[in-house]
Amino acid sequence: MPAATLHVVATPIGNLGDLSPRAQQVLREVAAVCAEDTRRSGQLLAHFGIGTPLLALHEHNEQQLAERLVARLLGGEALALVSDAGTPLVSDPGYRLVRAARAAGVKVSPVPGPSALVAALSVAGLPSDRFTFEGFLPAKASARRERLAALAGEPRTLVFYESSHRIEESLADLRAAFGDDRPAVLARELTKLFETVLDGTLADLHARVAADADQRKGEFVLVVQGVGEDADAKLAEGRRVHAILARQLPPSTAAKLAAEITGAPRKALYGAGAGADD
Numbered sequence: 408m409p410a411a412t413l414h415v416v417a418t419p420i421g422n423l424g425d426l427s428p429r430a431q432q433v434l435r436e437v438a439a440v441c442a443e444d445t446r447r448s449g450q451l452l453a454h455f456g457i458g459t460p461l462l463a464l465h466e467h468n469e470q471q472l473a474e475r476l477v478a479r480l481l482g483g484e485a486l487a488l489v490s491d492a493g494t495p496l497v498s499d500p501g502y503r504l505v506r507a508a509r510a511a512g513v514k515v516s517p518v519p520g521p522s523a524l525v526a527a528l529s530v531a532g533l534p535s536d537r538f539t540f541e542g543f544l545p546a547k548a549s550a551r552r553e554r555l556a557a558l559a560g561e562p563r564t565l566v567f568y569e570s571s572h573r574i575e576e577s578l579a580d581l582r583a584a585f586g587d588d589r590p591a592v593l594a595r596e597l598t599k600l601f602e603t604v605l606d607g608t609l610a611d612l613h614a615r616v617a618a619d620a621d622q623r624k625g626e627f628v629l630v631v632q633g634v635g636e637d638a639d640a641k642l643a644e645g646r647r648v649h650a651i652l653a654r655q656l657p658p659s660t661a662a663k664l665a666a667e668i669t670g671a672p673r674k675a676l677y678g679a680g681a682g683a684d685d
Contacts, residue, residue, distance in 0.1 A: 410483045413508045415501070416440075417494040417520030421598035423454055425521050431455055433518050438484040441476065443491045443500055464488070466500045473507040480513045487518075494522040498542045498568055523597055524566055527628035530604055531564075531592040534632065538564040544577055551577065555584035556650035560643040562633040569627040578613040581631065584646055585609060586675070590632040596625040645671025 414433045419425040434440055435457045441464040442448035449461055464472055480486060490499035508515050528535050541558070544567055545551045558565060569577050574593075581591075587610035595603045603622065605612055609631070616622045634643040645665050652661035659677060666673035 410485055411480050412485045412514045412516050413480055413505065414485065414487045414516050414518055415495050415505065416487050416489050416518040417522065418448070418451060418489050418492060419598065420492045420521045420523050420526065421596065421602070423451070425598060426451070426455065427518070427520050430518050430520055431457065434459055434487055434489075436485070437487040438479070440487045440489060441472075441504065442489050447491050448489055459487075464500065464504065469500050469503045473504045476504060477507050477511045477513060480508060481511060492521070492523075494520065497522060497524060497540075521598070523568070523594075523626070523628050526597050527592070527594040527604075527630055528564070528566060530594065531630040532606065533564050533590065533592060533630055535564060537562075538566055540566045543568045543570070544573075544580075546573065548576065548580070552580050552584065553650070555580055556647050559584050559646045559650075560634055560640065562640075564633050565631045567629045567631070569629055571624050571627070574623055574627050574629075575613070575616050577629070578609060578616055581629075582609045582613055584650075585631065586642060586646070592630040593622075594628040594630070595622065597628065599625070601625065641669055642671045642675055645669040645676050649676045 414437060416430050416433055418430070434452060437459060439460045439462050440448060440452070441462050443465050445461040445463050452459060452461070462472075476486060488495050488501050488504060490496075490501065493499070495501040496505065505515055524540055528538060539561060545554055567577070581589075587608060589609045590607070591609050591612055592604060592606045593612050593616070595601070601621075605615060605622070607615075634640045648668055649661050649665035652664055656664070662673050662677040665671065665676050
């Protein structure tokens, strides 16, 4: 294995059989593995009989450790970077170390593999030629609704990550921002024992998640179709304008003005921003 290389290694998102032979070899031969959670990564390495030392590298210490790790790389060592699951840097720590290594002239080499984002998109059956990844939506309801209002007119397929304790609320906010009839797919626990992939409208998915506590457990990827042409685009733009106007005006007035500005139906806009804030 070439020395002075930072290997960015994708690890399984559930099924351990998805760790590639090349990834196993790299993790076995590097001087150390930089891991977001050393306990979780330690279990993965132990499963494959890999005894490489682990170093904790997470969002709270990455900036401080980057210089020391780059010094090791410049000294001729090879290191691996992994996250808890999936491809590092995709809604996970690591970009500061990668940036520092590249700035120092160190080779950074990917070891491709699992990604919850790509896995969900591959089975969603929604347009995938153009998509945008939004990661996790804001935890605070007001910020989440503001983000969704800004995305309501996005024509590309949208992909979100979400946690179990916010999935129901986020689906409700998506309905308010995008409309009940927007096609979507909810992928839960991908490659794990209780994997489920639900499809339908946002209203359908929200109802199924609200009615079944099991569908509120685990890790989620939500894939939402972008706006279509004409009526869908008009409605999405109307919702975006309404959300802005509703900050200063009564809901009925905001809906009336947004309808006049965009041509969207007023009844579909009225009440779109309703709901208690966190």
